[in-house]
Amino acid sequence: MREWTDNFTRIFEKYMFAIIPGTLLIGFLLSDQLIDYAGWIPYLFAYVTFVMGIGCGRRHVQGVLRRPLPVIVTLLVTHLVAPLFAYELGQLMFGPDSPYTIGLVLFTAIPLGVSSVLWVSMSSGNVALALAMVIVDSAISPFVVPGLIELFFGTGVHFDTLGMIRDLMLIIVMPTMLGMIVYEVSGGRFKPWSAPVTLPLSKLCFIGVVLLNAAAIAPQLHELKGNLLVVVPSVLIIVALCYGLGYVCSGILRAKGLELPATLAYASGMRNISVGMVIAMSYFTPQAAVPVVLGIMLQQPMATLQYSIFVRVAAYRSKQRLKEANYIKGD
Numbered sequence: 001m002r003e004w005t006d007n008f009t010r011i012f013e014k015y016m017f018a019i020i021p022g023t024l025l026i027g028f029l030l031s032d033q034l035i036d037y038a039g040w041i042p043y044l045f046a047y048v049t050f051v052m053g054i055g056c057g058r059r060h061v062q063g064v065l066r067r068p069l070p071v072i073v074t075l076l077v078t079h080l081v082a083p084l085f086a087y088e089l090g091q092l093m094f095g096p097d098s099p100y101t102i103g104l105v106l107f108t109a110i111p112l113g114v115s116s117v118l119w120v121s122m123s124s125g126n127v128a129l130a131l132a133m134v135i136v137d138s139a140i141s142p143f144v145v146p147g148l149i150e151l152f153f154g155t156g157v158h159f160d161t162l163g164m165i166r167d168l169m170l171i172i173v174m175p176t177m178l179g180m181i182v183y184e185v186s187g188g189r190f191k192p193w194s195a196p197v198t199l200p201l202s203k204l205c206f207i208g209v210v211l212l213n214a215a216a217i218a219p220q221l222h223e224l225k226g227n228l229l230v231v232v233p234s235v236l237i238i239v240a241l242c243y244g245l246g247y248v249c250s251g252i253l254r255a256k257g258l259e260l261p262a263t264l265a266y267a268s269g270m271r272n273i274s275v276g277m278v279i280a281m282s283y284f285t286p287q288a289a290v291p292v293v294l295g296i297m298l299q300q301p302m303a304t305l306q307y308s309i310f311v312r313v314a315a316y317r318s319k320q321r322l323k324e325a326n327y328i329k330g331d
Contacts, residue, residue: 005196012203016115021297023207027214034215041212041278042167044205046175051202052114052134053179054191060132070264071133073252077245078268079144082108086238087152093234099284100231102153103291104238106280107271109148110292111141111172116270119303125263133267138176142168145279164283172275213277217289228290235294239302243269265306270299 012019027034086108090101112134120130137144142165182190191198246265255261280289 005200008200009203016300020210020300023210024214024293024297027211028218031215031218034212038212038216041209042171044208045275045278046171047205048202049172050175050179051198053176054182056131056135056180057183057188060128063128063132070129070253071136074133074249074264074268075137077249078242079109079148082242082245083148083152085241089234089237093230099287100291102284103280103288104234105148105152106276106288107238107291107295108242109145110276111137111272112267113270113272116266119266119307120263123262123307125259125266130263130267135176138172141172164279167282171278213281216281217286217293231290232294235291236298239295239298243302243306266303270303271295
């Protein structure tokens with residue numbers, strides 16, 4: 001069984017850039033059959049968050065506390081600079097009170113995505129740092145997300161702030177804390193022991209979240225066709241910006257090598273789109289969810305592009321070191 005589940009997880013992670021957009025398309029096409037199950041979304045997402053938590057314990061958090069600067073710089077840039085840019089871009093293209101502007105800001109406000117850890121691992125980044133950043137950002141998200149919406153839109157946008165905080169606590173913070181408790185009680189052994197069941201199931205639950213959210217938003221999509229030609233480029237700009245900010249953070253920290261740039265680029269570039277869709281659909285108009293949905297379709301291909309860049313840069317640096325070594329040897 002373990003061999004089968006390992007293969008399933010590996011294939012899922014390898015082709016996630018195609019699986020997620022494909023799942024969105026299926027959700028759109030089968031909306032009538034799936035929309036009645038949209039109430040399952042918070043429970044599916046809570047399980048995904050719990051599985052993330054069982055891979056992180058006290059030592060990961062302590063590691064962050066010992067070297068908090070990368071986390072502080074990354075979170076400040078991704079949740080202050082990026083939302084400000086998103087607001088200005090949305091205001092320029094759609095107007096300050098447009099639901100699309102709200103959606104762009106919401107995309108930058110939602111917590112960092114756990115899928116970034118997969119790409120950090122493939123790029124030889126700092127997995128422990130990436131996972132710890134996701135955990136910390138998830139923990140503060142009940143205050144960051146509504147706080148940023150209030151900051152940029154004030155009384156112009158009416159939503160249930162306390163309800164949003166409650167939902168974020170239930171679907172992110174509590175499952176994460178429960179997962180960390182399981183990690184500590186088991187001494188970190190629960191995740192590898194349960195992996196043949198928990199990991200494939202978490203992938204399927206993640207697919208379920210994307211599928212049902214797509215089904216929920218599908219009825220409104222036909223009304224938005226005329227705007228998509230403008231919305232898609234704006235979301236692409238924001239997604240690219242979020243990845244680029246990771247390089248800015250590594251530059252601020254004067255990083256050497258590729259480990260920290262790879263870690264921060266993926267951490268800042270990949271957002272937890274599932275929770276963004278849950279919040280957008282629960283507290284805002286369907287139009288506000290459109291930039292978040294498009295973010296799903298764009299951030300995975302962007303991650304693939306960035307991975308190819310890291311591979312090329314690493315190969316180039318390796319070749320340069322080899323040339324320098326041969327030159328010195330020749331001398």
